[in-house]
Amino acid sequence: MRSLGVAVLLFGCIVVGGCTSSSGVDGLVPRPSDEVTSSIQPQAPVPFEDVAATPVDEPRPEMVAEAVPPETAEFPEELAAEAGPQEASGSPEGGVADAEAQEVPELPAEMVALVTPAKPKAASAMTIYQRRFRDAKPINFGKSSPRHMAVHGVDVSRWQGEIDWVKLRSQGANFAYIKATDGGDHVDPMFKKNWRGAAAAGLKRGAYHFFYWCRTAGEQADWFIRNVPRVEGAMPPVIDVEWNGESSCKQRPSRARVLEKMQVFMDKLEAHYGQRPIIYTAPDFYRDNLKGAFLDYPFWLRAVAAHPSRVYAGRKWLLWQYSGSGLSHGVKGRIDLNVFNGSESQWRRWVGGSDEVMAEAD
Numbered sequence: 609m610r611s612l613g614v615a616v617l618l619f620g621c622i623v624v625g626g627c628t629s630s631s632g633v634d635g636l637v638p639r640p641s642d643e644v645t646s647s648i649q650p651q652a653p654v655p656f657e658d659v660a661a662t663p664v665d666e667p668r669p670e671m672v673a674e675a676v677p678p679e680t681a682e683f684p685e686e687l688a689a690e691a692g693p694q695e696a697s698g699s700p701e702g703g704v705a706d707a708e709a710q711e712v713p714e715l716p717a718e719m720v721a722l723v724t725p726a727k728p729k730a731a732s733a734m735t736i737y738q739r740r741f742r743d744a745k746p747i748n749f750g751k752s753s754p755r756h757m758a759v760h761g762v763d764v765s766r767w768q769g770e771i772d773w774v775k776l777r778s779q780g781a782n783f784a785y786i787k788a789t790d791g792g793d794h795v796d797p798m799f800k801k802n803w804r805g806a807a808a809a810g811l812k813r814g815a816y817h818f819f820y821w822c823r824t825a826g827e828q829a830d831w832f833i834r835n836v837p838r839v840e841g842a843m844p845p846v847i848d849v850e851w852n853g854e855s856s857c858k859q860r861p862s863r864a865r866v867l868e869k870m871q872v873f874m875d876k877l878e879a880h881y882g883q884r885p886i887i888y889t890a891p892d893f894y895r896d897n898l899k900g901a902f903l904d905y906p907f908w909l910r911a912v913a914a915h916p917s918r919v920y921a922g923r924k925w926l927l928w929q930y931s932g933s934g935l936s937h938g939v940k941g942r943i944d945l946n947v948f949n950g951s952e953s954q955w956r957r958w959v960g961g962s963d964e965v966m967a968e969a970d
Contacts, residue, residue: 734810734959736952739780741945744933752915754930759783759948759955763816763929766798768939773809775938782955783812783948785846785908788836790818791857792827795835812959814843816888817873822857825869829876843959844883846908847873850893866897874905886926891919899923908946925949 739760754760760780764771765787776784784806787796799815806813815836820828836845849870851860861869874885888908889898908927911919916928927946934945948955 734956736782736955737777737780740778740936741780741931742935743931743945744935744942745931747913747931749915749930752917754928754945754947757947757949758952759950761785761811761927761946761948762934762936763787763944763946764798764802764939766796768941768943769798770940771802771805772938773805773811776936777809777811777938779936779938781811781936781938783814783843783946785814785816785843785946788815788817789828789832790848791820792823792831799835812841812843814846814886816846816848818848818852819870819873820855820857821859821861821866821869825872826876829873832877833880838881841959844886844906845877845881846886846888847877848888849897850888850890851896863897867901870902888927888929894920894923 736759739755741760759782761783762776762781763785773784784802786799786802786806788799788803789795803813803815815832817828817832832845847870849866870887874887877883877885884905886906886908887898887902888910890910894909906926907920907923908929909916909920909923909925910929910932912930912932913919916923916925926949928949929944929946931945932942934943936943948958950958
């Protein structure tokens with residue numbers, strides 16, 4: 609009887625799908641990302657948004673009921689038919705900028721116009737909150753300190769856990785880039801909640817994708833498009849490209865292959881969202897692959913020890929990630945801090961899509 613029982617168990621296991629198979633449920637539902645794509649590490653258990661049970665394009669009714677303005681409602685019905693930066697490499701970025709470092713230049717008008725959202729709403733007198741963040745590891749950037757710049761923001765992922773977006777905005781977070789996806793089957797488990805929370809608190813928001821060198825560019829673009837709604841007024845999508853030693857993918861393609869894969873991904877996103885994607889990168893990846901490339905794309909640069917002009921000589925940039933150790937009310941633990949390369953008026957024209965910005969570029 610004992611032998612018969614074992615045989616029956618083994619037969620049942622095979623019928624169900626194989627006890628030793630590694631595919632299992634992972635092949636049926638989106639998996640939360642297990643990539644370490646942020647310098648921020650969790651200091652407490654990370655909340656989990658059940659993305660598998662609730663597809664991104666079919667939100668639960670109680671979640672839709674959140675106080676989100678009608679014009680930024682998530683996951684519109686038309687998207688249902690289509691369903692189908694962070695951890696830096698840790699490489700040295702140079703010494704601390706001295707007091708004689710150059711003043712932060714205002715963003716050239718042509719770069720502002722380059723990423724103006726398609727069919728934007730008219731510019732409005734939105735409130736810009738002044739920077740009130742602290743830093744666990746403050747850097748003296750001298751005269752080029754981001755403190756002197758007008759519009760600050762953050763980028764977040766699951767590692768920030770539950771966020772009080774109203775408090776975070778009051779501390780100077782005027783915009784937020786939110787981790788959405790990486791690879792071809794990973795979704796950040798907090799993406800939907802963060803996406804809605806940022807909008808409800810009045811932040812400008814955008815989504816970013818951590819590029820996975822072991823997957824094709826086309827399937828990664830399709831995965832991002834499937835999970836990130838096309839919403840009027842959202843900031844352009846971001847492709848996060850870097851060498852990440854914590855990634856399960858150890859491939860380091862040639863420069864030519866890197867640029868080819870990036871172009872395929874960015875072309876698909878631009879065609880879908882009507883906005884030119886922003887490229888986020890870190891110093892070592894930039895040195896290996898991006899120096900002199902993609903001159904007509906806006907860049908978001910990580911430079912936490914010196915001004916971008918010292919780390920990425922000659923490169924125009926739109927956003928600067930100046931700290932991976934920020935502290936703020938509304939978030940437990942640390943958060944990445946960023947700044948827009950321009951004045952308050954340029955910011956308002958950019959997010960509002962003013963014709964004045966386009967005219968300046970002519």
